[in-house]
Amino acid sequence: xxxxxxxxxxxxxxxxxxxxxxxxxxxxxxxxxxxxxxxxxxxxxxxxxxxxxxxxxxxxxxxxxxxxxxxxxxxxxxxxxxxxxxxxxxxxxxxxxxxxxxxxxxxxxxxxxxxxxxxxxxxxxxxxxxxxxxxxxxxxxxxxxxxxxxxxxxxxxxxxxxxxxxxxxxxxxxxxxxxxxxxxxxxxxxxxxxxxxxxxxxxxxxxxxxxxxxxxxxxxxxxxxxxxxxxxxxxxxxxxxxxxxxxxxxxxxxxxxxxxxxxxxxxxxxxxxxxxxxxxxxxxxxxxxxxxxxxxxxxxxxxxxxxxxxxxxxxxxxxxxxxxxxxxxxxxxxxxxxxxxxxxxxxxxxxxxxxxxxxxxxxxxxxxxxxxxxxxxxxxxxxxxxxxxxxxxxxxxxxxxxxxxxxxxxxxxxxxxxxxxxxxxxxxxxxxxxxx
Ligand SMILES: Nc1ncnc2c1ncn2[C@@H]1O[C@H](COP(=O)(O)OP(=O)(O)OP(=O)(O)O)[C@@H](O)[C@H]1O
Ligand SMILES: [Mg+2]
Numbered sequence: 001x002x003x004x005x006x007x008x009x010x011x012x013x014x015x016x017x018x019x020x021x022x023x024x025x026x027x028x029x030x031x032x033x034x035x036x037x038x039x040x041x042x043x044x045x046x047x048x049x050x051x052x053x054x055x056x057x058x059x060x061x062x063x064x065x066x067x068x069x070x071x072x073x074x075x076x077x078x079x080x081x082x083x084x085x086x087x088x089x090x091x092x093x094x095x096x097x098x099x100x101x102x103x104x105x106x107x108x109x110x111x112x113x114x115x116x117x118x119x120x121x122x123x124x125x126x127x128x129x130x131x132x133x134x135x136x137x138x139x140x141x142x143x144x145x146x147x148x149x150x151x152x153x154x155x156x157x158x159x160x161x162x163x164x165x166x167x168x169x170x171x172x173x174x175x176x177x178x179x180x181x182x183x184x185x186x187x188x189x190x191x192x193x194x195x196x197x198x199x200x201x202x203x204x205x206x207x208x209x210x211x212x213x214x215x216x217x218x219x220x221x222x223x224x225x226x227x228x229x230x231x232x233x234x235x236x237x238x239x240x241x242x243x244x245x246x247x248x249x250x251x252x253x254x255x256x257x258x259x260x261x262x263x264x265x266x267x268x269x270x271x272x273x274x275x276x277x278x279x280x281x282x283x284x285x286x287x288x289x290x291x292x293x294x295x296x297x298x299x300x301x302x303x304x305x306x307x308x309x310x311x312x313x314x315x316x317x318x319x320x321x322x323x324x325x326x327x328x329x330x331x332x333x334x335x336x337x338x339x340x341x342x343x344x345x346x347x348x349x350x351x352x353x354x355x356x357x358x359x360x361x362x363x364x365x366x367x368x369x370x371x372x373x374x375x376x377x378x379x380x381x382x383x384x385x386x387x388x389x390x391x392x393x394x395x396x397x398x399x400x401x402x403x404x405x406x407x408x409x410x411x412x413x414x415x416x417x418x419x420x421x422x423x424x425x426x427x428x429x430x431x432x433x434x435x436x
Contacts, residue, residue, distance in 0.1 A: 003171075004167055004168075004171045007167060008160075008163065008164060008167060011159075011160065011163055012160060015156040015159060015160060016156075018152075018156070019149075019152055019153065019156055022149070022152050023149055023152075026145045026148055026149060027107060027108075027145065030108060030141040030142075030144070030145045031107065031108050031110075033137075033141055034108050034109075034110060034134055034137045034138055034141045035110035035134075037075065037137045038075045038110055038113070038132050038133075038134045038137050039110070039113065039132075041073070041074070041075035041076050041132075042075065042076050042113045042115075042130065042132045045070065045073065045076040045078065045130055046115050046117075046130055048069075049066065049078070049117055049128055049130065050117065052066050053066075053117065053119060053128075063080055063119065063121070063126070063128070064080065064088070064089050066078075066128070067079065067080045067089045067090070067091055067128065068089065068091065069091075070091035071091045071092060072091075072092070072093075072094040072095075073091060073093065073094060074093065074094045074136040074137070075093075075132060075133060075134065075136060075137055076130055076131070076132055076133070077090065077091055077092075077093060077130070077131050077132075077133055078090070078091045078128060078129070078130050079091070079128070079129045079131075080126055080127075080128055080129075081126060081127045081128075081129055082124070082125075082126045083125045083126065088126070093133055093135075093136065094136065096135060096136055096139065097136065097139040097140060097143070098139065099135060099138075099139050100135075100138050100139050100141075100142030101142070104138065104142050104145075105135070105138050108134070108138045108141060108142075109134055109138065110132075110134055112131070112132055113130075113131070113132035114129070114130065114131045114132070115129070115130045116128075116129050116130075117129075117130070169197075169198075170198075170201065173193075173197070173201045173204075173205075176193060176194075177193065177204065177205075177208065180193055180208055180212075184211075184212060184215065187219075189212045189213075189215040189216035189219055190212070190216060191212055192209050192212065193205035193208050193209060195209065223405075223406050226402055226405075226406045227406055230403070230406070237295045238295070240295055241291075241292050241295040244288055244291065244292060244295075245292060248288060249288065252281055252284060252285050252288065255277065255281050256278060256281045256282070256285070258274075258277075259274045259275075259277035259278035259281055260274070260278060261274070262274025262277065263275045263278055290315070294348075301337075301340060301341060301344060305329065305333065305335070305340050305343060305344060305367070306329050306331065308344050309327055309329060309344065309347055309365060309367075310327070312344075312347060312348055312351060313325045313327060313351075313365075316351055316352075316355055319355075320355050322361070323355065323360060323361060323362065323363060324361060324362040324363075325362075325363050325365075326362065326363070326364045326365070327364070327365040327366075328364075328365070328366045328367075328368070329365070329366075329367045329368075330367060330368045330369055333367065333369065333374055334369070334374065334429050335374055335427065335429075338407065339374065339407055339427045342403045342404065342407060342409075342425070342427060343367060343374070343376045343425070343427060345399075345400065345403060346376050346378070346400050346403070346404075346423065346425050347365055347367075347376065347378055349396045349397075349399065349400055350365075350378035350400075350423040351363060351365075351378065352396070353396055353397075353421075353423075354378070354380035354382060354421070357382070357383075358380055358382025358383045358384065358420070358421065359382050359383060360380035360381050360382030360420065361381055361382075362380070362381050363378065363379070363380045364378070364379045364380075365377070365378050366378075366379075370426065372410075372426050372428060373409065373426050373427050373428040373429045374426070374427045374429065375424065375425070375426050375427075376424070376425045376426075376427065377422065377423070377424045377425075378422070378423045378424075379416065379420060379421070379422045379423075380420045380421055381416075381418075381419055381420040382419065382420055382421065383419065384415045384416070384419055384420060384421055385413065385414075385415050385421055397413055400423070400425065404425045404426075404427065407427055407428065408428055409425055409426050409427045409428050410425070410426045411424070411425045411426075412424050412425075
């Protein structure tokens with residue numbers, strides 16, 4: 001359940017509880033008010049009758065006047081009743097407001113009050129009967145209680161609306177903040193939050209923006225460093241290749257020449273030894289030239305990516321004649337030197353991985369233009385990736401990924417359905433080529 005829902009739900013429950021408590025208190029108070037009012041009115045009426053009767057009442061006319069004086073009373077009714085129980089005169093209640101609902105009347109109605117006051121008029125014995133009627137009072141109390149309750153209800157609704165708006169604002173910001181963090185987690189550091197609004201949220205947004213600015217700066221300098229490291233690596237490789245070629249190559253050649261001469265010697269023992277040395281030298285020369293190829297791709301690229309990859313295929317198919325190599329490289333690809341070299345290195349490492357780790361029967365290389373740049377894809381149908389194949393000493397995949405990231409491209413390695421592995425890199429087109 002979301003935090004917003006929980007907090008708003010709790011506030012709503014508290015408000016409803018407050019309403020219930022307030023309503024109950026209102027009812028209790030209203031009941032005591034109704035009872036007190038009716039009781040006071042009744043006792044006042046009773047006292048007034050008794051006071052009047054203490055005077056000299058000699059005639060029924062006076063009694064009629066006494067009873068008539070209760071006409072229009074709101075809570076008490078008076079009646080003059082003769083000895084046969086017949087009502088001679090009776091007062092009517094004052095104007096009744098619109099009555100309260102039945103349930104409220106049932107709750108509020110106090111115990112009924114009634115009083116019989118006997119009068120011994122000579123020749124006319126009779127009784128004044130007083131009865132209470134709380135309906136007027138209850139109708140009034142209902143009006144007050146209902147208004148008070150509606151006011152409380154309006155207050156609760158307004159409170160809930162204001163709190164909901166405040167939470168919607170705050171949680172809207174939190175949602176944007178969370179989305180921003182997700183973007184950052186995916187390596188997009190150009191995301192910024194709006195810094196307008198409440199000072200606390202604005203401070204958070206400023207902190208976030210500051211963080212993404214710093215991250216973007218770090219990422220840029222990282223990429224610069226990676227490029228520098230790659231350049232240094234390339235230079236080192238080129239240096240080692242040069243040394244191998246210039247220092248080891250001539251000596252191997254010299255040994256080969258000497259071995260050839262020895263192989264022509266009259267002495268059969270020396271001849272045999274010369275032949276063995278020559279074979280060994282030929283073996284070492286082949287290896288050195290393989291190493292040189294690996295170390296100096298730039299040389300291969302002098303004749304273009306297509307030729308360099310054809311060379312690579314030749315290199316591996318000689319050693320693994322059982323593997324069927326296939327390549328489809330779109331001619332005239334729009335790649336700058338760095339992207340071309342990255343494409344070559346990706347194909348080189350992917351081929352090496354495929355033949356070393358998965359014993360495939362076929363490997364397919366595709367390099368083609370796509371909407372977002374140039375896609376390099378190498379698929380094999382070997383045994384597929386195993387979980388254990390990452391960590392120290394496994395630099396190939398990480399190296400490919402680094403190269404692609406430096407060029408702001410996308411890189412994936414995945415198992416294919418069925419069997420095999422697909423390595424895929426999307427190298428964005430360099431802007432100057434795009435604009436050309
Ligand atoms: N085409 C593939 N088929 C099956 N497994 C593969 C394939 N490519 C890579 N792997 C697995 O992924 C692991 C990591 O590959 P990675 O190229 O990073 O390291 P490596 O080849 O083991 O060592 P190196 O640093 O020499 O490249 C490999 O050890 C291997 O288990
Ligand atoms: Mg590898």
